[in-house]
Amino acid sequence: MAPYGAKTDTLLPVMTLAFLFSLLTITLAVPVKREKRNYDPEEIYYMNGDIRCLRCPPGNMVLRPCTIEDTESTCAPCLPGHTFSEHLTGMSSCLPCTVCRADEEEVSPCTITKNAKCQCKKGTYCPPGAPCEVCQKCTTRCPPDLVIQTPCNSTSDAQCGPPETAIDTTAIIVPVVLVILTILVAVVIWFCRKKCSGNAGSRLIPKILTVSFKRDETPTGDTETPFLQVPKLHFKENITENEKNEVIAKTFNIFVDQVPNGEFQKFVRELGLNDNEIERAKDDNKGTYDKNYAMLQLLHQDKKFDVNIWLKNLCDIKKKKVAQDIADKLITDGLFERTT
Template sequence: MKKALSFMVIRVFILSFVFTVPFPSTGLDLGDIRSWQEVICKDGEYWSNNICCKNCPAGTHLKSACTVPGERGQCEQCEDETYTEHANHLHRCIGCKKCRPDQEIVQACSHTQNYLCQCKEGGFCTPEQACEMCKKCSRCDPDEKAVRNCTATSNTECKKIYLPSEWSPGKGKFDLKSPLWKQHKYAIYVAIAVPVIISVLLLVVGAVYIYIRKKKQAGGSEDIGLKIEEGKTEHTHRMGGLSLIFSPPRYEPFPELIPVKGEQSLRSCFHYFEEISSYHHKRFFRELNLSNNVIQNCEHMQYEDRIDHLLGIWYEKVGKCANLNDLLKALLDLDQRHTAESIQEKALADGHYVLQESL
């Protein structure tokens, strides 16, 4: 009884201290702030200016915090193409991410939810796996039949067709008038034709190989040349009377961007990269040589905070050599030209960068 009474007195003393002594504005560790908040703030509240405020409802974001404990601050409705799915105290709403070209819209973006997308007909993505692009639906082999058609979330399921025992080798002759033969004759035709075609192709490849060997032994040689014309590089390979020209892929580079205020210009552009699709952001940061561990350690953050934090890590890693042109090139290498062009236009329009040509 005495121990319980002593514990109650200590607890009352601690709570009275918490509610009477103001929290210092600086000098507290993040873990200390969270521990005080857990004691004072309820679910659905957040800590701001030494008081607990209620979260803004879904579909809005926080404009200014409350001044009276337990009340809600000033909330503002999300703009078009932005949303907040849950109660929050974010200072701005999350930008809606549009569906990829291989997807179709199931439900449009609203103030309380992102676009709902699914793979277009002929493609699928399983819900339990990360889907950076839709996979092509499989087709059943000639000796199979579909037991379940492909959907946006599952692949085609096939089942083997087992021929009747009287059709098996050594068990009698085929009855060409049998209804079973008529039902499966195309599968049997394919089963016979495929090995024959493969055998013929192997014979052709073998004959070509022997011809080349004999020609080399007879003193013949392949003529492999490099053709340079008007700034384009083409590899020409001649064998006998056949010429093959291989042209490397051509990428149109961006004009060089020059920062107006050095490091400040680059950091001012970090939030533009929130346009990167959530399906591509991991590949983008891997392209910047950030490790998977570093990327995964930021998964708990809000998307825009995660982008800004990872770009900060990249900047610290690269140092003075960091520039916006390298980030745009990484997007081009990932075939994200539309996003790169949008970021470039914003950097120029907001006056953070100028084109080298205009200097």
């Protein structure tokens, strides 16, 4: 016969396990307290065969359906960090939590009522509205003469554009000086009226006003803007087909360099490129320069490139100075000749 102490050691673990199992069963069987919310009647019920049961609240699953019409089911909570249910549910299991990929980071963890949220790690991105199978690397360098204007984030690549020009201080200084001069003239006139006597004061005032008006005068010719004239161009005489293709490729490079990045999609849309073609060029290429170049190649698929139409299009979108600079460079580089 075993000693008294040995029997106690054997029975204690068995009794403890039995107690915990009974406690867990009672806990799961107790109906979950429902959040007081005004749900649509069609949302709070589900069918268990021919019996209509109340759904379990968010963060739970149905452990046992009801057996009496329009009564509560027996609910059990989801497993924290592993499963969740975001809405009222009639399902017998919770949904599995999302596990972030190796190239993603977790923004918010999974709870029993909310799925985990993931985003691309720093230095990578996925465009919104598209399936994100792999995060893409951000653009870190812009084409020549362009700078990063909008940095890359988890949902969009960096955006390149021309550097911001310095503020024209003349436009600020000149009005300020004129205001100061006007105040000084007014002070002098007031002082003369108070201190100057008789005719001497009256003779001084017209002289001061004359000087003031002369300073306010500005030559009208100084404010005129020189007229910009974009020349008509044509290929050189006796150019071969291969030479023409080489000229077109170099022309594409000049347009990509000169047309501001913020206006580039508007430019190609006006030439006939649709949104699907623009998105295809952006998805198939990395870097703003390569994407814009690919858009020009799509425009040239029908072999109907006409540099004069492209230059006119720039003028139509109020980029006449850009069109003139491009035309001048095409002539200077010997790619085209001016039409007389």
